[in-house]
Amino acid sequence: MEKLYDLARGTVRLEISGAEPERILNFCAQNGIEFWDTDPKADFAMQITIHAADYPLVQSQNGKNGIELRLVAAKGGKNITASMKRRFVLCIGVGVCIVLLAISSLFVWRIDITGNDTISDGVILRALSECGLKNGVFWPALSSDEVRSDMLMKLPDIAWLSVNVHNSCVEVVIHERIAKPDIVNETERTDVKAAKSGYITKLSVLEGKALVSIGDTVSMGDTLISGTMDSETAADRQVHAMGSVQARTWYEINAQTPIYESVKTEKGHSKTSLSLVFGKNLIKFSTDSRNNGASCAKINKLRYAALGEAFTLPVGIIKQETTEFTLQKQRIDENAATQRLKQNLLSELKRRIGDGSVSQTSFSVSKTDELLTVTLRAECIENIGVEYDRKNDRS
Known part of the structure; x- marks a missing residue:
């Protein structure tokens, strides 16, 4: 702020030479003239900076007592005004730009x-x-x-x-939002049924009556744990059946891919076109290439002009790279395709069994003139019990 104040008032840089240059410093102090940036240059010379308004008074001491004053530089003050007069149009343009920037800062860009x-x-x-x-x-x-x-x-x-x-x-x-955990409503009357067919290896009943035992083979939809509790002294009691039923399950999943695929081959060099974004308007510098007969791929990149991180101007450039290509049919790499399908099958198996574990897997590969088929056969251990609301039976 102090530098802006000095620039507005104008400053003068003087070189003082003579037998006793300090006499000028004493003169300034006696007359209340502010000076700074004192810099000795030789045995009998120094430079100081004063305000432009004080220059005539200090200059009056030139030649007295063997002291010589020389103007080194003048900045700000009247110099700025004179410069603005010489560059009136430029100053008007700068002022208009500042006003437009201030106005554009009130809009979201x-x-x-x-x-x-x-x-x-x-x-x-x-x-x-x-x-x-x-x-x-x-x-x-x-x-x-x-x-x-x-x-x-x-x-x-x-x-x-x-x-x-x-x-x-x-x-x-x-x-x-964080998903809410499942809350068990113990007032609901439910059974635990088999979501999949399997061979039961472990049974844990938290509430209800087990209808199966370890070593039983069950089919999808069979009731594993009943919500009806028998009583010898009173009527049957209805509860919310809960428990875990671990079973050995088997899967056979197929995945296919075409033997031949279409591959893009670049046709010539890519072309780059630029467009100007001004506010909500788009100004194109080249003709639209959307009507070209050849197939092409386009990548658009938009970049706005910005002053720092917090101020974005409503002016941007869109750079569009257009690459023409032709489609060629070629045979796939069967080994790579087989490995990719195997990974996809394992991912699908993991999705189906959830928290379960995979005991063993095997793959088989077959192909025709058009398709490559990979088959996954797996044995897993997983919880096949799911709660089933009895209201669904009544509806």
């Missing part, structure tokens, strides 16, 4: 989203747009509380969010 893991940026941006928060909107007219309330209604998977405005940039911090 960039939205940053953080904290989202399961909800994609695209879904959040569409919801924000429906709530009134999008590029080009006048942010002082927005209510962060209203945007937050509308977003929580549109996206129930969001627990809370905050909307922070930094000039033309808006930061949206997302905190996703």
